[in-house]
Amino acid sequence: MISFFQTNGAELLVKIWQHIYLSFVSLGLGIIVAVPVAVGLTRAKKLAGFVIGLASVLQTIPSMALLALMIPIFGIGSFPAIVALFIYSLLPILRNTYIGLNNVDPSVLDAAKGIGMSNMQSIMQVELKLAAPVIMSGIRLSATFVIAWATLASYIGAGGLGDFIFNGLNLYRSDLILGGSIPVIILALITDYILGKIEYLLTPKSIRA
């Protein structure tokens, strides 16, 4: 253990940083895209089935295959990996945001509109706030997926903790495999914990469980 840190400590920090970078950038992009799209879908319900269906199909592409598909399009490195991880992050956020928004009491929406809120005010001040817990659980789910799958990004040269794991597999060295996997697990747990705190803060006081 100690000898593992002595020889690989510096590299480990670099890989952890790359891993965080890959996961968080793709998760962030996922949120930036999926939340507004879901809001849009609540205003165009006819499209909702199609778009969510499309995201589900993307989700079912095996992750290795998706990564491999990225190479002819974007080459290798962190960019194609981020694109692939971003695609994976979409579905849970999209679906949960849509469900959360749809579950807001229609009489509340009617009142918001009826007393003179603009569409944007209704979305920002009412709908997203009331749907926050459901949206956040979608984001937490995506975060876990993305952190786990970011290990595969090493396969297309994006770096991250996957490098240790793949090296370990190639060299039959279990210390490298564990040295890569355990930080991934810890990273996922810490992220989920922090997102849980954020979820708590974003959930309006009166509807906290």
Next chain:
Amino acid sequence: MLLSLEHLRKEYPGHKVAVNDVTLHIEAGEFVCFIGTSGSGKTTVLRMINRMLMPTSGTVLINGEDTSKLDPVKLRRKLGYVIQNIGLMPHMTIRENITLVPKLLKWSQEKRDAKAIELIKLAQLPEEFLDRYPSELSGGQQQRIGVVRAFAADQDIILMDEPFGALDPITRESLQDLVQDLQQRLGKTFIFVTHDMDEALRLATKVVIMDAGDVMQIDSPENILKHPANEFVTNLIGEERLIQARPSVTPVGQIMLKSPIYITQDQSLPTALETMHKSRVDTLLVTDANRVLRGVVDIETLNDEFNSGKTVGDIMDDKVFYVFENSVVRDTVNRILKMGYKNVPVVNKEYQLVGIVTRATLVDMVYNALWSQDEDANDQTQIGNKEANVDD
């Protein structure tokens, strides 16, 4: 004209006509009640006024201005709206809820805080409630908040869609008092949808009766009761209410005794006793020289003060309960019965004594009302018998 609906029509896809052709003119300060069967188009009319729905054809004019040319968001901020399901924001405190429109209108924080306190008082709820969430209030309390929210930005026109549905009768009545007070004291104009005929008759200055997208009758509650336009209206009002209504729309002037026993206030006490003795009564109404009602004097007081040399005006009780000759009998009946008055003087607009309602008069009235109802009942049994005979 504050609000005009001109030939409003709403068709839903598939040629489903929700509202056929509604024309209605509403003056400031009116209380208009829409009533009708379920699905008759009441909500649809209401929602076309604040453009929650676009009419298929026809126009809504507010102060002569065509609302289809206005920004719907701005329009809605000027019209108070109480939706059927209250619709309080669950994630906002009561304070935030009732000052939502002022906030949208960018009022200053102080002005909003002052408004919140004013409104919570109006709702007759304690100020501590301002920092609670809707889920921490009872259904009736929430409904009160929903009602006062519609007044937050001093809206002059208030739209209400069955605001007091699903409330117990006592809460309901106190909320009816609240809106009636707002209409009468602040001169607000109400467009009010209800299922409850008693509520409509009680609150409305104008009742609009609807059936299947058409207006059946637009009239004052009195006229609706006196002259229902057609069979639908008659059925909607209900036979029972029409009978009950007979005394209720009669003005006091019609049933009072027109020769009350009275005395002017400058008369001496012996003259008063003389008058009582001659007319065989134990109290006398007291007026001034112009016959304006001033008070009442009874035999006990007269007896105590008989030798004092005072005038009737000196010893009379000036706190006398009276009714106006054009007020409605139903109220008078209730007051006389509830407060235990033996009789009540009736005055005209100038407060001049014109008559008196005695308990005996009321007995006659109640007797007549019940007796005529009995007659109706007898008629029906006779018809029943005839039918039975035919079957034989």
